[in-house]
Amino acid sequence: MNRRGFLLLAAAGAPALAGCGFEPVYGTSGAADGLLGQVVMDAPANNNASYLLVRELEDRLGRTSTGAYGLSHSIKTRRRAVGKTVAQVTSRFDIFAEVTYALRDSQTKKVLTSGKASSFVGYSASGSTVSELAAEEDAYERLMIVIADRIVADLQAYATKNPL
Numbered sequence: 001m002n003r004r005g006f007l008l009l010a011a012a013g014a015p016a017l018a019g020c021g022f023e024p025v026y027g028t029s030g031a032a033d034g035l036l037g038q039v040v041m042d043a044p045a046n047n048n049a050s051y052l053l054v055r056e057l058e059d060r061l062g063r064t065s066t067g068a069y070g071l072s073h074s075i076k077t078r079r080r081a082v083g084k085t086v087a088q089v090t091s092r093f094d095i096f097a098e099v100t101y102a103l104r105d106s107q108t109k110k111v112l113t114s115g116k117a118s119s120f121v122g123y124s125a126s127g128s129t130v131s132e133l134a135a136e137e138d139a140y141e142r143l144m145i146v147i148a149d150r151i152v153a154d155l156q157a158y159a160t161k162n163p164l
Contacts, residue, residue: 034164035069035155037062040106042072049075052141053099056148061155068164069112073101073151077140082122095139096120099147103155113158117150119143 039061044050053073061071076098083092102114123139125132 035061035159037064038067039069039071040064040067049077049140052144053148056145060152068106070104070106073099075099091126092122092124094120094122095143097143097147101151115154117147119146
C-alpha cells in the first residue's frame with residue numbers, strides 16, 4: 001500500500017472514529033488527565049529494576065513531589081537459562097518480572113486501585129563478559145519499559161471508569 005492510499009483510508013475512517021465516542025485519555029477533559037503530574041512515586045528499592053521502573057513511570061505520568069495520588073510497587077524478577085550450546089554453555093537467558101502496584105489517595109491513604117503487571121524479555125549470552133553484562137542491563141531496561149506501559153494502561157483504564 002502506498003502513502004496516498006493510506007492517507008485516503010485514514011481520511012475516510014476519521015469521521016467514523018469521531019462518531020463512535022473515541023477520545024484520547026489525555027486530551028482536553030480526557031479521563032486520565034487527572035493523573036498527569038499528580039502521581040507521586042514511592043522511592044525505588046535498592047535495586048536497578050526498581051529504579052528503572054520508577055524512571056519509566058515518571059516519564060509517562062510526570063515527576064512530582066506533591067500530588068493527589070501515590071503509587072507504590074513491588075518487583076519480583078527471576079532469570080532462567082533457555083539456550084545451551086553443544087558444550088552445555090548457556091547462550092540465552094530470559095528474565096521474568098511481576099510487579100504488584102497500588103494507586104492510593106495521598107490525603108486518605110485509601111487504595112483506589114491495585115493490580116499486577118508481568119512480562120519477560122530475553123537476551124543473548126554468547127559473547128564477551130562485557131557484552132553479556134551490557135545485554136543483561138539492556139534486557140532489564142526493556143522489561144521495565146514494558147511493565148511501565150502496562151501499569152500506565154491499567155491506570156488509564158481505571159481513570160476512564162472512575163473520574164479522577
